[in-house]
Amino acid sequence: LDLIEEFSNAMDAIKFLNKNSIDLIFLDIHMPGFSGFDFIQTLKDPPKIVLTTSDRNFAIEAYEYEVIVDYLVKPISEERFKKSIIKVKNTLERARPVISEGADSTEGTELYINIDRRLIKLKFDEIQLIEAKGDYIEIKTDTEMFRVHSPLKKIREKLPASLFLQVHRSFIINFSKIIDIEDNSVLIGKSVVPISRSNRPELMRRLNLL
Known part of the structure; x- marks a missing residue:
């Protein structure tokens, strides 16, 4: 994984993500003036997301969003973080063949x-x-x-x-x-x-x- 940017301001993050293509973001549910779910809905084309929070009660709502790959509850152990990264990589890898192969049966030129x-x-x-x-x-x-x-x-x-x-x-x-x-x-x-x-x-x- 390569860290591209970090943001403490939700609006700055939204502007960046709407202009740049990112494969994955780690998103805290609790932000000043925003919830993590509000944040996701403002994005034009959200990337895969790992939610982080100290509250387990958002888990059910989180999995209603297809872009949310994992849900980490604080404090996050190193072992749990590594499992999350493996899960993300597997998700991206499963999507890759569909993206790469396209339409072999396409006729014409x-x-x-x-x-x-x-x-x-x-x-x-x-x-x-x-x-x-x-x-x-x-x-x-x-x-x-x-x-x-x-x-x-x-x-x-x-x-x-x-x-x-x-x-x-x-x-x-x-x-x-x-x-x-x-x-x-x-x-x-x-x-x-x-x-x-x-x-x-x-x-x-x-x-x-x-």
């Missing part, structure tokens, strides 16, 4: 997107990457960029897995458009795309390495 009541044809081999931004996705091709009101999951299901790979919860890339890979990022055209740890093994598996 193109798809259509609806923009301002116009249907625009996009050829798969011209798409460089697709990025989720809140309720929208941005599709970058070799020549243009299109903004479409759609979840990333919907377009992922229409893409051929032989050509496309989700490398981050907010990014799908065209595998044939990769120029360079360095550490935890990949260069697609002129765009640097982050690679999440959970999706990196699939990316490396598909590379034709010397």
